[in-house]
Amino acid sequence: MKIGILSDTHDHLANISKAVDLFLNEKVSKIIHCGDYIAPFVIRAMTKLIEHKIPVYGVFGNNDGERIGLKKIAGKIIEFKGEFFEFTENNYKLAVYHGTDERILQNLIHSQFYDVLLTGHTHQIKIEKVGKTLLINPGETCGYLTGKATCAVLDLSCKHLSQDNVQIFEL
Numbered sequence: 735m736k737i738g739i740l741s742d743t744h745d746h747l748a749n750i751s752k753a754v755d756l757f758l759n760e761k762v763s764k765i766i767h768c769g770d771y772i773a774p775f776v777i778r779a780m781t782k783l784i785e786h787k788i789p790v791y792g793v794f795g796n797n798d799g800e801r802i803g804l805k806k807i808a809g810k811i812i813e814f815k816g817e818f819f820e821f822t823e824n825n826y827k828l829a830v831y832h833g834t835d836e837r838i839l840q841n842l843i844h845s846q847f848y849d850v851l852l853t854g855h856t857h858q859i860k861i862e863k864v865g866k867t868l869l870i871n872p873g874e875t876c877g878y879l880t881g882k883a884t885c886a887v888l889d890l891s892c893k894h895l896s897q898d899n900v901q902i903f904e905l
Contacts, residue, residue, distance in 0.1 A: 735763050735823065735824050735889070735890045735891050736760055736761065736762045736763060736887050736888065736889050736890070736891075737754070737762055737763065737764055737765070737766060737823065737887070737888045737890065738756075738757035738760065738762040738764070738765040738766070738886075738887055739766050739768065739852055739870060739872045739873065739883065739885060739886040739887070739888060740753050740765070740766075740767055740768070740772065740872055740875045740885040741767065741768035741769060741795075741832070741853070741854025741855070741871065741872050741873070741874065742768075742769070742770040742795070742854050742855070742857050742873075742874040742875060742876055743767070743770065743771055743772070743776060743875040743876055744770055744771075744772050744797070744874070744875075744876035744878060745771075745772045745773050745775070745776060745876070746875065746876040746877065746878070746883070747775075747776070747778060747779040748779075748815060749875050749876060749877060749905050750776060750779035750780065750875060750903040751885070751903075751904075753875055753885040753905060754779065754782055754783060755782075755888070756885065756887075756903055756905070757788070757885075758782065758786060758788075760887050762788065762887060763788070764788060764789045764790070764791065764823075765783070765788060765789070765790040765791070765859035766790075766791055766792065766830055766835075766852055766858055766869075767790060767791070767792030767793070767812060768792070768793060768795070768830055768831075768833075768852050768853055768854035768855075768872070769792065769794050769795025769796075769798060769831055769832030769833075769854050769855070770795030770796070770797045770798060770854060770855070770885045771792070771796040771804060771808065771812075772797055772798065772800075773793075773799055773800060773803050773804075774800060774803040774806070774807035774808050775807070776804075776808055777807055777808040777810060777811055777812075780808075780812070780877075781811070783811055784810075784811060786819065789813065789824075790811055790812045790818065791812070791813050791815055791819060791821070791830070792812045792813070792814065792815065792819075792833055793815055793817055793818060793819050793830050793831060793859065794814065794816065794817050794832065795832040795834065795854060795855060796832065796834040796855065801814075810857060812837045814902045815830070817831070817832065817834075818824055818830070818831050819831075820828075820848070823890055824890040826849040826890055826895065827847070827848050827849050827850075828848060828849065828850040828851070828852065829842055829847075829848040829850070829851050829852070830851075830853075831851070831852075831853055832853065832854050832855050833854055833855035833856065833871070834851040834855055839851075839853060840848050843864050843867055843869055844864070844865075846865045846866055846867055847864060847867065849867065849895060850867070850868045850870065850888065850895065851867055851868070851869050851870070852870050852872075853869065853870070853871050854871060854872070854874075855871075856871060857873060857874035857878075857879040858871060858879055858880070859872065859884060859887075859889055859902055861870060861886075861897045861900045861902070862897070863895075863896060863897060868895045868896070868899070868900070869895070870886060870888060870900055872884055872885050872886035872902065873886075873902065875905065877905070879892075882904060883904065883905040884902055884903060884904055884905065885902075885903055885905065886900055886901065886902050886903065887900070887901045887903065888900050889901075
């Protein structure tokens, strides 16, 4: 079971489209967006997901001001879960939080309640094991700040998670 992870797309439709194609090639079973879509028209770059029936779940980031519009328009593809989302997949407990408040992020990490914590916000790739929690920031799909557009794929088909279960892709 593979999960596609992206964050901080910031309206970069071409890179969102590349990430969608990559996720289709990697045969992910679901996609998680860690926030900062920006505008509702991001849906244009994700329409392929409808025909492939790949569910997309996402949380809001600090730059997602038009939340009603995002839900109304992009909600046809993305199931928005507010600012925080938790779910279980393949017996692993996962959480998704954009990462806007560092105190909340650190509490989620150090609670050791989750096997995986997916985050964004910093635009920096980070894959780190803290106790039992695997922290994953896929970097920025937009590529605006670092000059490197990235996304990630998490493979949950093993008994013990490590950094080796995460693959970062440059778009």
